[in-house]
Amino acid sequence: MATSHWSHVPAAPPDSILGIASLYRNDPEKKKLNLSVGAYRDDNGNPAVLRVVRKVEQEPAPDHEYIPMAGIPSFCQAAVQLILGEKAQSIKEKRVVTVQSLSGTGALRVGAEFLCQFYRPAATTEKPCVYIPRPSWGNHRKVFQSAGLKVSEYKYFDPVSCDVDAKGLLDDLTNIPSQSIIVLHACAHNPTGADPSKQLWKQILQVVIQKQHLVFFDSAYQGFASGDLEKDAFAVRMFEQSGIEMLIAQSFAKNMGLYGERVGALSFVCKDSSVVASVQSQLETIIRSMYSSPPANGARIASRILNNPVLFEEWKQELLEMSGRIQEMRKLLFEALVSRKTPGDWSHITKQIGMFSFTGLNVEQVRYLREKYHIYMTEDGRASMAGLSRETVPLFADGIHDAVLQFSLR
Ligand SMILES: Cc1ncc(COP(=O)(O)O)c(C=O)c1O
Helix, strand or coil: CCCCCCCCCCCCCCCCCHHHHHHHHCCCCCCCEECCCCCCECCCCCECCCHHHHHHHCCCCCCCCCCCCCCCHHHHHHHHHHHHCCCCHHHHCCCEEEEEEEHHHHHHHHHHHHHHHHCCCCCCCCCCEEEEEECCCCHHHHHHHHCCCEEEEEECEECCCCEECHHHHHHHHHHCCCCCEEEEECCCCCCCCCCCCHHHHHHHHHHHHHHCCEEEEEECCCCCCCCCCCHHHHHHHHHHHCCCCEEEEEECCCCCCCHHHCEEEEEEECCCHHHHHHHHHHHHHHHHHHCCCCCCHHHHHHHHHHHCHHHHHHHHHHHHHHHHHHHHHHHHHHHHHHHCCCCCCCCHHHHCCCCEEECCCCHHHHHHHHHHHCEECCCCCEEEHHHCCCCCHHHHHHHHHHHHHHHHCC
């Protein structure tokens, strides 16, 4: 028998987030706690389906035909209005292209493919480089690299203040080559939960304009971060109002709880409407060769919610409930650590926004929590606040307290 064609293939290293999730699944302990994956859980620790989604699901799909390569038009239009605002000048002037995508990741990947094929900064003959924040969502680097783009980083986080390193960020964006591609998290930065202030967003925009950088916004948490769809779109809208060209990846995984349905959108805000048809046709060509056309079910659900004023209000209410529960978990965890007199300043837990807290725990402490307490979080110290409940906060606080004492004693 000949040996396999694949005998030379090395095993790929496990994904830093999904690898931890699989360790969790294999742990036989009953009281284990998974804070590694970014998925909302209710106060009983169970996955939640939004009531408004259940309502829409009562009406069966009209058919299971293919949908267009660019997706469902009513979904695309509503998605881009949600992020840019209904009165956005670029929408009025018909200089925005939006295609449906396989959630946020698919939007980033199709956008990356387009940039690799067509972005030709005049300032250099080299391949365009994408700058992502340090740290960033673990998949950013892989998504852009696999499209053939070079990836580098700009400073983002100051571990001492547990906040955005404003000076480092502005310096880096000023010192990198002009016309670079900059990835900005629209809100609820993952993994740090630290967002630029309004003032800092304005300064970032000034540097972007001055250096003619091309911005690629990643919006994975609109409405889920603060509970307010408008507030979470502040940065994207301010950039759009300045008239610059940009790309936007949107995900409806978290804010509609449609994780596995893969609902997202990729938009190009262009300088003028004359390029729209060409950009649209090339995006469709990329989509055709990658997966032909996107899935229908999730986008149909999202489209109905976004386009029906009654359902839209119901959705907004549920966004408030989800974001409120996460904020409450932050508060309870902070109070639990303070009441245990756990060494350190834990105020960043309540200051940070969104699904995650960048706890400040180091690798040893994270591993200790996993081994002794069966609490799973990523090794950079990121914990999903959405995975906590009233019942599990005390366990997590006990674990942190113990881990901090163990390792500060060494
Ligand atoms: C910053 C960021 N971008 C994009 C995504 C993409 O998620 P999805 O592909 O599930 O929409 C995530 C998910 O965790 C994220 O945190």
